Amino acid sequence: MNDGQRGIKIAPLLLSLPLMALVYVDYRMSSADVEGFRPAVGTVVQNIETRCQNIGGRSRPCWVPVVEYVAPDGRRVRNESSVARRPKLLIGSQVEVLVNPRQPDVIKLGGASGHWFRFTVVSAVAMAFALVAILYSLFGHKLEKL
Numbered sequence: 001m002n003d004g005q006r007g008i009k010i011a012p013l014l015l016s017l018p019l020m021a022l023v024y025v026d027y028r029m030s031s032a033d034v035e036g037f038r039p040a041v042g043t044v045v046q047n048i049e050t051r052c053q054n055i056g057g058r059s060r061p062c063w064v065p066v067v068e069y070v071a072p073d074g075r076r077v078r079n080e081s082s083v084a085r086r087p088k089l090l091i092g093s094q095v096e097v098l099v100n101p102r103q104p105d106v107i108k109l110g111g112a113s114g115h116w117f118r119f120t121v122v123s124a125v126a127m128a129f130a131l132v133a134i135l136y137s138l139f140g141h142k143l144e145k146l
Contacts, residue, residue: 016133019126026122034108037098042069042107044095045078047088063088069097071104081109 046066051059062084071077089095100106 016126016130019129023123023126034098036102037100037108038072040069040097040099042067042095042097044089044091044093046091048080050084052084052086060086062086065089065095065109067095067097067107067109069099069107071099072101073104075104077104077107079105079107081107083109 044065045068047063048066049061049063052062054060063086064084065081065088066078067081068076068078095109098108
């Protein structure tokens with residue numbers, strides 16, 4: 001194997017580095033966005049139907065959950081999530097919410113399908129690309145023999 005072929009084999013691995021950096025930057029931005037928020041448990045009391053665009057630009061139905069929770073000051077607060085989702089959450093289901101103690105009416109749904117959804121997707125794509133790049137770098141020479 002000459003140096004040119006070796007360079008081609010590590011190119012995908014090098015290309016995965018910016019994706020991994022993107023994961024780190026996205027994590028820092030997502031963390032800063034909820035800095036000081038406190039976790040709480042809320043109950044889904046309603047789903048408001050809206051329209052969401054998919055990747056192809058077509059509109060489809062999605063739902064904004066309305067969550068009721070107990071604010072840090074002890075009062076019951078009902079608020080819409082900042083994230084529309086599909087499928088809709090079941091009425092009465094318990095969800096993790098992140099509550100801004102300075103503005104208890106401001107919440108974000110917690111978990112991988114709430115506030116952390118974008119980070120979860122970016123991480124999964126970056127990890128998959130890095131895994132493929134590593135496997136290609138290690139075993140790509142065997143594919144050339146086929």
